[in-house]
Amino acid sequence: MTQQITFRKLSQKEADGMIEKHERLFGGRLGGARAVFAYSDLSGLDLSNRQLSDADFTGAVMTGVNLSGATLDNAIFFVANMSRSNLAGLKARRADFRGAVLQGANLNGADFYRGDFRKGSVAESDRQGRLKYLSHPIGSESLPSALLGAEATAYGMRRARGGAPADFTDAELRSARFVEANLRDAVFHRACLLNADLSGAQLADSDFSGAVLIGTSFAQATMDGANWSDTLDDRRCNQNPAMLDRPLPQLLEEHEAWAKSGTARGQPQILDDVDFRRLPNLVGRELTALVAPKGCFYEMDLTGVKLQGAQLQGADFRSAKLDGADLRGANLTGAKLSRASMKKVRFEPLQMESGDRTQAVLKSANLRFANLEGANLTSTDCNGADFSYASLRSCTLNNTDFSSAVLTGTYLQHSALRECSLEGAEGANPVAA
Numbered sequence: 001m002t003q004q005i006t007f008r009k010l011s012q013k014e015a016d017g018m019i020e021k022h023e024r025l026f027g028g029r030l031g032g033a034r035a036v037f038a039y040s041d042l043s044g045l046d047l048s049n050r051q052l053s054d055a056d057f058t059g060a061v062m063t064g065v066n067l068s069g070a071t072l073d074n075a076i077f078f079v080a081n082m083s084r085s086n087l088a089g090l091k092a093r094r095a096d097f098r099g100a101v102l103q104g105a106n107l108n109g110a111d112f113y114r115g116d117f118r119k120g121s122v123a124e125s126d127r128q129g130r131l132k133y134l135s136h137p138i139g140s141e142s143l144p145s146a147l148l149g150a151e152a153t154a155y156g157m158r159r160a161r162g163g164a165p166a167d168f169t170d171a172e173l174r175s176a177r178f179v180e181a182n183l184r185d186a187v188f189h190r191a192c193l194l195n196a197d198l199s200g201a202q203l204a205d206s207d208f209s210g211a212v213l214i215g216t217s218f219a220q221a222t223m224d225g226a227n228w229s230d231t232l233d234d235r236r237c238n239q240n241p242a243m244l245d246r247p248l249p250q251l252l253e254e255h256e257a258w259a260k261s262g263t264a265r266g267q268p269q270i271l272d273d274v275d276f277r278r279l280p281n282l283v284g285r286e287l288t289a290l291v292a293p294k295g296c297f298y299e300m301d302l303t304g305v306k307l308q309g310a311q312l313q314g315a316d317f318r319s320a321k322l323d324g325a326d327l328r329g330a331n332l333t334g335a336k337l338s339r340a341s342m343k344k345v346r347f348e349p350l351q352m353e354s355g356d357r358t359q360a361v362l363k364s365a366n367l368r369f370a371n372l373e374g375a376n377l378t379s380t381d382c383n384g385a386d387f388s389y390a391s392l393r394s395c396t397l398n399n400t401d402f403s404s405a406v407l408t409g410t411y412l413q414h415s416a417l418r419e420c421s422l423e424g425a426e427g428a429n430p431v432a433a
Contacts (some may be wrong), residue, residue, distance in 0.1 A: 119163035329358035
């Protein structure tokens with residue numbers, strides 16, 4: 001027998017009506033009814049600050065939903081798609097998030113005490129008895145009816161064996177509480193868990209690759225088999241400032257003197273793999289031609305900094321403030337710039353005294369959710385860079401190379417791409433700004 005999964009699109013008015021009845025039931029008043037949003041499309045709706053404990057959101061499409069401040073104790077979000085939703089301050093104690101997708105969501109300060117985030121999947125069969133799996137592809141602009149995954153591929157077979165894990169890729173989880181939560185196999189790839197509490201959590205085989213774990217508590221957590229590669233945590237000491245031959249502030253002063261005097265005074269610095277976070281900020285500093293590959297500038301204020309021609313390959317600028325910075329001719333190949341604020345940054349070529357022009361490079365850089373409004377990317381090499389859900393409103397994009405770049409959900413004017421290279425680009429149907 002064929003089992004079909006369909007999604008019903010709900011309006012804000014319809015959702016509000018169901019929630020009002022749910023709140024009446026929860027408050028012990030007449031006319032109440034449990035809210036069941038299973039396999040509904042709630043994308044973009046505002047459900048903030050509502051009482052939705054015990055509500056059922058199984059398999060629901062909830063992209064961009066506002067659930068901030070809501071109470072959802074014991075609610076069911078089994079294989080729901082909550083990507084890019086606002087769940088800040090959410091209270092979801094003992095809730096069921098098995099197989100849920102939370103990529104790019106804001107979960108800052110949320111409470112998931114004893115939440116269940118194990119693997120989970122939902123399948124349907126066609127007339128030939130072949131299975132399809134609810135897979136919620138992230139970044140797709142397709143209609144909810146197209147959310148059913150491919151037939152028994154390797155991905156589908158993995159789901160059949162154990163289901164899909166809860167996915168927090170790129171999520172903001174600052175001060176979130178996962179005390180005693182079951183997060184076995186959960187994916188926290190590139191997530192920010194700054195000051196989060198995972199005390200007593202079951203984290204076996206979880207993936208924290210590329211995550212920010214500064215101030216994160218793992219007291220009494222079970223972490224067997226977890227992936228900790230490329231994380232940024234309190235132990236970051238690839239080249240600690242204390243290990244340099246002179247204090248870092250002094251080295252930067254010497255470099256700045258060299259840059260300001262046209263090489264007459266001071267001396268240029270090579271600061272490979274240095275953690276700059278102990279400095280209060282670098283606002284307006286003149287650091288032209290600084291060599292700092294793999295440097296850590298996480299969350300730093302670099303407003304108006306002058307880094308023309310700087311070598312910053314693989315540097316970490318996540319959540320940093322670079323508004324108005326001068327990065328003409330800078331090399332940021334493979335740099336981490338997700339959620340960075342880069343309004344009106346200059347990335348155009350740097351004109352040298354010899355007459356040569358040095359091209360700015362953002363090749364293979366991660367700029368997911370970054371804000372580049374008003375930036376100048378003229379002739380910038382963005383080959384293979386990831387601009388997913390970034391804002392490029394009012395950007396200058398003359399001859400910009402977006403070959404093999406990811407532009408899924410990117411905000412910019414379509415007309416701005418006319419003189420740009422888009423060969424091999426993914427999601428090259430940007431959201432109109």
